[in-house]
Amino acid sequence: NEQNNKYNNTCNYNFKGKSLEDIINSSIIKNINELKLIVTSLSNYNKFDIDLPTFQGIFQSALDGDSAQKFHKFCDGEPNIIVVIETKSGCRFGGYTKIGFSSEGDSKSDDFAFLFSLDKMKIYKVRRKMKSIYCYAGCGPCFGEKDNKDFQISDNYLSQNSYVGRANGSFLNMSQDYELN
Secondary structure, three states: OOEEEOEEEEEEEEEEEEOHHHHHOOOOOOOHHHHHHHHOOOOOOOOOOOOOOOEEEEEEHHHHOOOHHHHHHHHEOOOOEEEEEEEOOOOEEEEEEOOOEOOEEEEEEOOOOEEEEOOOOEEEEEOOOOEEEEEEOOEEEEEEEOOEEEEEEEOOOOOOOEEEOOOOOOEOOOOOOOOOO
């Protein structure tokens, strides 16, 4: 049984132009520790850098709509995508892919991908050589393999069900099914 959930906000960020204060003052990321959890897990993070990277919002469903078509219009071909989600019940989680998304209908490997739970302050790194993102025009961001998704944001998710996946998917350290949500 997959757990159904409708999402009320999805944000995707790459690393240019957005101030740290804007990120922390968002409705999803609440404080510097939550941001540091994500940033220190990025493939290009250098622990000797004093400054955190800057971010550029490229898609926000609250402003841009909840269709998969719009998500792919803004996000396809963009590397270093961070997806941040908050459910209607207040669960906050997301994922990162270095290689980015596309619409071609294929699972792809990204050894730098990870999932995170802001509520649990936990990172879930991808298992090496596993397919970590599913790229398909019919859904928004999707992490995991085509038939074993860790989470998938559905097309028109405000009126459709989205899915949070299983503990034995592409990512490590999930102790139970639907741990992200």
